[in-house]
Amino acid sequence: AQSVWGYDSDNGPERWHENYPLAKGDKQSPIEINSKDVQHDSSLPAWHASYDPGAAKTILNNGRTCRVVFDDTFDRSVLRGGPLTGAYRLRQLHLHWGSSDDHGSEHVIDGVKYAAELHMVHWNPKHGNFAGALKQPDGVAVVGIFLKVGKTPKPEMKRILEEIDNIKTKGKEAPFQHFDPSILFPKSRDYWTYHGSFTTPPCEECITWILLREPIEVSSDQMAKLRSLSKNGENEPVNPLVDNWRPPQPVKGRIVRASFK
Ligand SMILES: COc1ccc([C@H]2OC(=S)NC2=O)c(OC)c1
Numbered sequence: 001a002q003s004v005w006g007y008d009s010d011n012g013p014e015r016w017h018e019n020y021p022l023a024k025g026d027k028q029s030p031i032e033i034n035s036k037d038v039q040h041d042s043s044l045p046a047w048h049a050s051y052d053p054g055a056a057k058t059i060l061n062n063g064r065t066c067r068v069v070f071d072d073t074f075d076r077s078v079l080r081g082g083p084l085t086g087a088y089r090l091r092q093l094h095l096h097w098g099s100s101d102d103h104g105s106e107h108v109i110d111g112v113k114y115a116a117e118l119h120m121v122h123w124n125p126k127h128g129n130f131a132g133a134l135k136q137p138d139g140v141a142v143v144g145i146f147l148k149v150g151k152t153p154k155p156e157m158k159r160i161l162e163e164i165d166n167i168k169t170k171g172k173e174a175p176f177q178h179f180d181p182s183i184l185f186p187k188s189r190d191y192w193t194y195h196g197s198f199t200t201p202p203c204e205e206c207i208t209w210i211l212l213r214e215p216i217e218v219s220s221d222q223m224a225k226l227r228s229l230s231k232n233g234e235n236e237p238v239n240p241l242v243d244n245w246r247p248p249q250p251v252k253g254r255i256v257r258a259s260f261k
């Protein structure tokens, strides 16, 4: 059977296009952001998240990341403003991380790779459902938050990391309720925005990215906790879940705007 896509040499980002042709598109993510090429847009409004903690449902290890899913059956937890028109519903959040603290993020900022990158995935209900939104250029909005290893770790990450022990292997799921993901936001609302894609197959180019400039801090122990997740299922040989990041893709002339100078 064809090997399912992943992040290893035989099924990794360089080969995704063999089964997922969109992976070679002109609006792929992530990208490297060079401040010198960014256009400051003073007309860019602030973005606003209004999340209902009661919408959080479960946390899951799907063998590729650890993700928290939310009830998105109505406008319960929404993202508005910034480059967006209308309210986008929060569907899930997940992370990408490295095998060591010096890399792991998908977007790279002026050559800097962060230890991890957290994605909050929202979709535009004007397209009926998530599957319909994937086919539209304004279908999905992802808030990206960089995680940096530092001395004053953000206590709000603890809640997610405390659950790791219950979802060590692929397919493990645990209840994850009464959680407002906006506690993960850094102080500053400064952001870059550009049009791109999902960073995993099928790599649909339906995403308006809102990348926060200010990273949140985590401890090296917290990163080690994330790296203790396994790709394998229970009773299978241990295969650490690390380096689940796609490298930067060609910018192809796209404009990256900044909400800040
Ligand atoms: C809710 O559905 C999703 C969520 C995330 C992705 C990937 O794209 C980005 S961004 N991060 C990823 O891991 C996705 O890809 C098809 C589908």
Ligand SMILES: [Zn+2]
Binding pocket: 094, 095, 096, 119, 199
């Ligand atoms: Zn992601």
